[in-house]
Amino acid sequence: MSLEELLDGQRNEMTDNVESTVLKVAELENEEKKKMKKITQILVLFSMVLMIVSYILSNYLNQNDIIDFIYGFCNGVTFATLALILIVTGRWGLKIREFKERITSRD
Template sequence: MNQKKIGDFLRKLRHEKELTQIQLAEILFVSNKSVSRWEKGKSLPDIDILMKLAHFYDVSLEELLDGQRNEMANNTESTALKVAEFENEEKKKMKRITQILVLFSMVLMLISYILSNYLNQNDIIDFIYGFCNGVTFATLALILIVTGRWGLKIRGFKERITSRD
């Protein structure tokens, strides 16, 4: 999937509607910086935003993911493959974030272990120990929230796609 090509296509579609990035951002309830990143090919919108964009610009999801208008836009198999590719990219992004959070959590747990077992106890050490444990717990909770959010987003998208057929 060519993010730069998709970004150029999104910019072209926005210009056809004679909208600014700020106006489009207000319509989609996102920041104009997000619209700018999409159009520069630095990132892709979430799948629910892609669906809104396809509907708003009156193009198929396949056309958006191709970065161009297609004569045969109703090719279901091709659309399914592109959606699967997008889903895989979302899963990779989720995996990277989860790995970073787990690594961060493990470092904090190691610091807590060292503080509790090898250093003399005093108020500062106790505070740092408690802080590290609290942040570790919060990080693990954040992992659950982030992965759950992405899972729900992907499941909801699949349900919308299958209900249209």
């Protein structure tokens, strides 16, 4: 066996290793995207439920202090949830995840 054949064989093994690593990274990214999509869908559903509760409270029930508090709470949580969705799905979400990974990966 010649030196050239050995080097070619080693290169092929390295290429296979690089390809498998790239595939693993792509699979991990897809799993993360699916997880983020699921979280976003749950938050949107939660906001929609709170908006419906808020609408019912403001239009169909007699107003008193407790109803007003629940109405305000629903509106506040809905706003906060929608703001959280914007943060998480935007560029700030990426920066937060990178920061979290840096902190948790330290030895």
